Amino acid sequence: MDMSNIFSPISAELNTVESQLTHNLDSYVEILNHASHHLVNAGGKRLRPGFTLLAGKLYRDCLDEIIPVAVALELIHLASLVHDDVIDNSDTRRGTETVKCGWGNRISIYTGNFILARALALVAQYERCDIVDVIADASMKICEGEFIQMQSCYNVNLGLKNYLRRIERKTALLISVSCQLGAMLCCAPGIETNALQKYGYYLGMAFQVTDDILDFIADEKVLGKPTGSDIKQGVITLPALYALKHAPDRQELADLLSSPELCNTYADRIIDIILDSDGIDYAYFASRYFAQKAKNQLRYFPEREVKKAFLDTADFILERDF
Amino acid sequence: MDMSNIFSPISAELNTVESQLTHNLDSYVEILNHASHHLVNAGGKRLRPGFTLLAGKLYRDCLDEIIPVAVALELIHLASLVHDDVIDNSDTRRGTETVKCGWGNRISIYTGNFILARALALVAQYERCDIVDVIADASMKICEGEFIQMQSCYNVNLGLKNYLRRIERKTALLISVSCQLGAMLCCAPGIETNALQKYGYYLGMAFQVTDDILDFIADEKVLGKPTGSDIKQGVITLPALYALKHAPDRQELADLLSSPELCNTYADRIIDIILDSDGIDYAYFASRYFAQKAKNQLRYFPEREVKKAFLDTADFILERDF
Numbered sequence: 001m002d003m004s005n006i007f008s009p010i011s012a013e014l015n016t017v018e019s020q021l022t023h024n025l026d027s028y029v030e031i032l033n034h035a036s037h038h039l040v041n042a043g044g045k046r047l048r049p050g051f052t053l054l055a056g057k058l059y060r061d062c063l064d065e066i067i068p069v070a071v072a073l074e075l076i077h078l079a080s081l082v083h084d085d086v087i088d089n090s091d092t093r094r095g096t097e098t099v100k101c102g103w104g105n106r107i108s109i110y111t112g113n114f115i116l117a118r119a120l121a122l123v124a125q126y127e128r129c130d131i132v133d134v135i136a137d138a139s140m141k142i143c144e145g146e147f148i149q150m151q152s153c154y155n156v157n158l159g160l161k162n163y164l165r166r167i168e169r170k171t172a173l174l175i176s177v178s179c180q181l182g183a184m185l186c187c188a189p190g191i192e193t194n195a196l197q198k199y200g201y202y203l204g205m206a207f208q209v210t211d212d213i214l215d216f217i218a219d220e221k222v223l224g225k226p227t228g229s230d231i232k233q234g235v236i237t238l239p240a241l242y243a244l245k246h247a248p249d250r251q252e253l254a255d256l257l258s259s260p261e262l263c264n265t266y267a268d269r270i271i272d273i274i275l276d277s278d279g280i281d282y283a284y285f286a287s288r289y290f291a292q293k294a295k296n297q298l299r300y301f302p303e304r305e306v307k308k309a310f311l312d313t314a315d316f317i318l319e320r321d322f
Numbered sequence: 323m324d325m326s327n328i329f330s331p332i333s334a335e336l337n338t339v340e341s342q343l344t345h346n347l348d349s350y351v352e353i354l355n356h357a358s359h360h361l362v363n364a365g366g367k368r369l370r371p372g373f374t375l376l377a378g379k380l381y382r383d384c385l386d387e388i389i390p391v392a393v394a395l396e397l398i399h400l401a402s403l404v405h406d407d408v409i410d411n412s413d414t415r416r417g418t419e420t421v422k423c424g425w426g427n428r429i430s431i432y433t434g435n436f437i438l439a440r441a442l443a444l445v446a447q448y449e450r451c452d453i454v455d456v457i458a459d460a461s462m463k464i465c466e467g468e469f470i471q472m473q474s475c476y477n478v479n480l481g482l483k484n485y486l487r488r489i490e491r492k493t494a495l496l497i498s499v500s501c502q503l504g505a506m507l508c509c510a511p512g513i514e515t516n517a518l519q520k521y522g523y524y525l526g527m528a529f530q531v532t533d534d535i536l537d538f539i540a541d542e543k544v545l546g547k548p549t550g551s552d553i554k555q556g557v558i559t560l561p562a563l564y565a566l567k568h569a570p571d572r573q574e575l576a577d578l579l580s581s582p583e584l585c586n587t588y589a590d591r592i593i594d595i596i597l598d599s600d601g602i603d604y605a606y607f608a609s610r611y612f613a614q615k616a617k618n619q620l621r622y623f624p625e626r627e628v629k630k631a632f633l634d635t636a637d638f639i640l641e642r643d644f
Binding site: 028086121124133136137143 | 351
């Protein structure tokens, strides 16, 4: 099972999204064109437009009207990646050179801003201010999340609640909004829009927890970035949180994780302590819990190919590359 | 004459804007609160909200409905300043420490994004997608302008057209939109909305030309940044363009302006060549031309206190600190 199989009910529409992504970033400013097309061509799972389209497919066969918001959601995601790469000083993402690496900070910041403005223009077309409002609110919360993540680095005294809030802002919120907007644009009943929004939320939580697990156990080729990146940056994720409470060497772990220098120098030792605890298993249970909560939201919907795609995505999240 | 006199017909509303600016940047994330409030407290002329309110005052006494978009326009302006300070690596602006200097690049980028999202949320309230569309379109063009400016640095072969496009994107566009939106929110007749939009455009052009003159002749205290900043960064403005064509030492000037190292080392010599040409006078004439074009747009409006404020602003632009 892979995402292209799961997304087969909307494969034609996803192709349209792909060409619209490119088309929407056309600019007569050549360097901006190059940088933003490089970003789109670097690929990605297109999860967010995928969910918007799937949600729409629950209600309609023809999704032409939903395509622009699906494109906008991927643009918002891409814009956040360009800025993140500046901030994290990352040279590769998904195994490809970042815009920051190829064009520098200055161009990356403006490229991110340009892509955001483009997304906004797409959303404005709908004459639906409730849609703009959902996106504005999510954008603010996502920004706040970046601050929370920044302030939480190297802090071993923060618990589960802080972690959950971080991954909610980082990942769950935009996936949740993607599902919600697909339903809203089809004028779905409130209870169903709400269920899809919650599905996206829990699925996003499951997705980020598995991402955080992969950072410990997947190899560089699968990740498209070095293993242990989080630890090296002092980002304390669920397996580390568990180990900080339960590992026999938890005091040593706390000492190492508290310092930027030690995190970098002793990353291998830190990872060993975490792998030796049951931190990975614990995180895996958490991701299953969230995936199950996501699936439970689908009870309102009749058994159809589209519902199966939503269910399969939740299962797929749990299986990726373990 | 100063701006607070000119803006006296809307002084109460500008006070409301000021407190709303602060209120809208409240966040439970403390560091974000500090950084963004620092930015608002650093002051500024609040030209953009001023124009929106003045445009509204042509049609209505009570401007409560216009306040949120006026606040949003200032937020968009402030967000662009935070990002510019990261890109230009500036430590002071208006004589005050920048967010970049106090909090670093990472926080500055996210603060800018947060402020933009907040502006978007304010605009979404209106349920007027034509308003969102105007703002999205302007945002894209402003981003493109940053690229044009970046690519134009140290390039002595670009002429007047390139300069005019740069200052249009950098300054005129957002001031133009500020006037336009004030009229649109009052459902002004198309011909008047159009005239106000053009007024803002020409006034913004005049404003930026005088800003570019001041960079050569005002002292650091007035500017809030070092004299000759543009030259040191290879930004070729109108006085330099004139000197490149007409100064006796134009070949030497072209050689110096073509290289980042020489621009920095020989900034004083470059400025001398430009001051010795008639570049400043020429630019002053250009700013008068634009200010007059701005004033001409007001012919549709009856003689009232508000119209006088628009006219006075155009005159004020020409007088600032010369």
